[in-house]
Amino acid sequence: xxxxxxxxxxxxxxxxxxxxxxxxxxxxxxxxxxxxxxxxxxxxxxxxxxxxxxxxxxxxxxxxxxxxxxxxxxxxxxxxxxxxxxxxxxxxxxxxxxxxxxxxxxxxxxxxxxxxxxxxxxxxxxxxxxxxxxxxxxxxxxxxxxxxxxxxxxxxxxxxxxxxxxxxxxxxxxxxxxxxxxxxxxxxxxxxxxxxxxxxxxxxxxxxxxxxxxxxxxxxxxxxxxxxxxxxxxxxxxxxxxxxxxxxxxxxxxxxxxxxxxxxxxxxxxxxxxxxxxxxxxxxxxxxxxxxxxxxxxxxxxxxxxxxxxxxxxxxxxxxxxxxxxxxxxxxxxxxxxxxxxxxxxxxxxxxxxxxxxxxxxxxxxxxxxxxxxxxxxxxxxxxxxx
Ligand code: KIV
Ligand code: ZN
Numbered sequence: 388x389x390x391x392x393x394x395x396x397x398x399x400x401x402x403x404x405x406x407x408x409x410x411x412x413x414x415x416x417x418x419x420x421x422x423x424x425x426x427x428x429x430x431x432x433x434x435x436x437x438x439x440x441x442x443x444x445x446x447x448x449x450x451x452x453x454x455x456x457x458x459x460x461x462x463x464x465x466x467x468x469x470x471x472x473x474x475x476x477x478x479x480x481x482x483x484x485x486x487x488x489x490x491x492x493x494x495x496x497x498x499x500x501x502x503x504x505x506x507x508x509x510x511x512x513x514x515x516x517x518x519x520x521x522x523x524x525x526x527x528x529x530x531x532x533x534x535x536x537x538x539x540x541x542x543x544x545x546x547x548x549x550x551x552x553x554x555x556x557x558x559x560x561x562x563x564x565x566x567x568x569x570x571x572x573x574x575x576x577x578x579x580x581x582x583x584x585x586x587x588x589x590x591x592x593x594x595x596x597x598x599x600x601x602x603x604x605x606x607x608x609x610x611x612x613x614x615x616x617x618x619x620x621x622x623x624x625x626x627x628x629x630x631x632x633x634x635x636x637x638x639x640x641x642x643x644x645x646x647x648x649x650x651x652x653x654x655x656x657x658x659x660x661x662x663x664x665x666x667x668x669x670x671x672x673x674x675x676x677x678x679x680x681x682x683x684x685x686x687x688x689x690x691x692x693x694x695x696x697x698x699x700x701x702x703x704x705x706x707x708x709x710x711x712x713x714x715x716x717x718x719x720x721x722x723x724x725x726x727x728x729x730x731x732x733x734x735x736x737x738x739x740x741x742x743x744x745x746x747x748x749x750x751x752x753x754x755x756x757x758x759x760x761x762x763x764x765x766x767x768x769x770x771x772x773x774x
Contacts, residue, residue, distance in 0.1 A: 392605065392636060392645040393428045393612035395587065396629060398661060399444070400431040400460050402620035408665040412444040418617075419448040421660050423455050425653040427629070429482060431614075434460040435474035436467040442474050449478035456480045456522065463487040463512030472519035482522040484554070485512045489527035489541055491534060502537055509541050513548040524552035526589065531557040531570060539577050546580045552612060553584045557600060560593025560624060564603035571608030587612035590627050592619060597627040602635055606643060617661040618669055618676065630654045630675040630707070638702050655708030675707055682713040686721030689714050693723050716764065718753040722746055732761055734768045745770075 399415050399422075402408060410418070415433070422430050432448040433441040449457045457478040461467035463485050475481035487498070487509050494500050500508070509525065516523040525545040527538055542553055555571055562570070571588065575581045588604045590597035597619070604610045619628035633649050640646075658676035662669050671679045681704035683689045691698035696712065704712040714724050725746055729736065736742045748767045753759050 389644060389646045390611070392643075392647050393585065393587070394629065394633065394647055394649055395429040395431065395458075395612050395614045396422050396425075396427040396616065397431040397589075397614050397626060398422070398616040398620055398629075399448075400433050401589075401614075401622055401626050402616040402661075402665075403433070404622040405620050405625065405665070405667070408620060408667060410444075410664060412440060412447055414664045415444040416447050416451065418657075418661060418664060419452050421653070421657050422617075423452045424650070425657050426648050426650045427455055428648060429456045429458050429612075431458045431460060431484065433474075436461060436470035442470060445471075445474035446477065449475050449481060453479045456482050458482040458484050458524070461485045461512075461516070463508050465515060468512060468515050468519070472516075475520075480522070481520055482524055482552075483516040483520055484524040484526065485516055486526035486528050486554075486556075487512065488529050489533040489538055490529035492532065493529045506537075506541055506544060510544045510548050513545045513550045517549040521549070521551065523550050524554055524587070525550040526554040526556050528556055529558045530555045531562040531567060532559070535570075535573065535577075539574065542574060543578045543580060546578065546584050551584055552587050553581075554587035554589050554612070554614060555604075555610075556589040557591060557597075558589075560591035560597065562590065562600050563594075563596060564599045565607075567600045568603040568606070568608035571604045571610050575609050585612050586610045587614060588627075589614040591622060592624040592626065595624075597625070598631045598635070601627045601632055602643070605636075605645070611645075617657050618667065618673070620661065620665065620667065628674070630658060634675050634702060634707065651706050652708050675702070680704075681709055681711075682715050683724075684715045684717055685719045686724065689724035690721055693727055715758055716749075716753070717756075717758045718750065720749075720753065725749055728761075728764060729768055732765055734765055736768060 432445045435442045435445045445459045459471035459475055461471040471483050494505055513525055588601045588610045590600040601613050613632050615627040615629040617629050619625040636643050636647050669676055671677050683692050688699045745768045
């Protein structure tokens with residue numbers, strides 16, 4: 388049996404921390420229902436203690452969404468953990484995700500706490516969370532800039548208290564793939580009780596490396612949970628994009644050898660819903676969900692794809708929710724795509740000479756316009772003026 392990789396979606400929590408992406412309870416519920424359809428394993432529904440609105444949203448999602456584990460973030464203190472537990476109570480399965488920073492910089496400058504205090508507080512928080520659920524995740528914030536010996540000490544301590552998932556955040560997006568994978572591997576090798584927890588990755592995209600860092604940590608570090616967000620939404624430059632890691636794992640299963648539960652045909656609908664609700668447009672050349680991700684404009688590529696799709700496509704557009712791939716007619720297009728489109732539009736042209744003449748008219752028009760519409764195409768093929 389192949390090993391499973393857990394997909395933990397944080398669109399509704401870290402994603403909402405994107406400046407300008409705040410969502411109402413109703414909007415969060417709509418996204419959560421769609422994430423359930425997408426079959427993500429865990430939905431981080433929010434940060435229950437952060438506001439009454441977030442508490443209500445987490446509670447509403449926990450009451451309604453039953454097919455995914457519902458999670459709330461909580462700082463490592465009593466009030467946050469109790470609020471998270473209270474909001475999550477209606478869920479059929481829930482997780483409390485508690486965190487505290489472990490880097491010297493954060494402990495000294497932000498928390499103003501000693502390493503020993505952080506160690507004790509982390510253990511206490513996990514111990515408290517375990518009173519509410521046996522599914523407890525712990526994150527040492529700014530892990531990728533934390534001292535290795537201290538990180539090992541804290542993580543061994545929280546696993547001892549019953550943490551079942553250890554998430555290792557690259558909070559500021561500073562890590563590079565080999566280094567981040569080595570960090571996860573070393574933690575798993577050095578911490579004596581590491582086998583009792585699933586190791587998870589949580590990467591930010593400040594250097595555009597979030598997806599690469601996550602996947603390398605899975606492949607070479609042994610991480611078995613990826614935290615990610617739809618359209619890569621998240622604090623600052625965002626989080627690991629769910630659609631990218633999932634499709635990389637599926638398309639290159641030969642390389643990763645891991646299964647994910649996600650129903651990929653729901654990816655596009657989820658991306659479009661998140662974009663509609665947040666008002667964050669998806670760039671056309673965005674992998675998997677961008678309008679051009681399965682569109683072909685160059686004649687050579689169009690010719691190849693029309694003969695055999697796998698000449699220029701490594702995934703099927705339909706597998707991620709598009710109705711089909713797309714041939715875009717423009718100045719780079721060749722005869723094959725031109726003839727094919729006319730055929731699809733029901734226009735028949737008799738003989739090569741007529742086809743050549745129509746094609747020349749098309750090229751002349753395409754030189755002036757970015758794309759040629761179907762109406763224009765039919766008109767020029769029939770030699771009638773277009774509207
Ligand atoms: O980036 C981060 O460190 C986080 C933690 C709260 C997991 O989002
Ligand atoms: Zn984060």
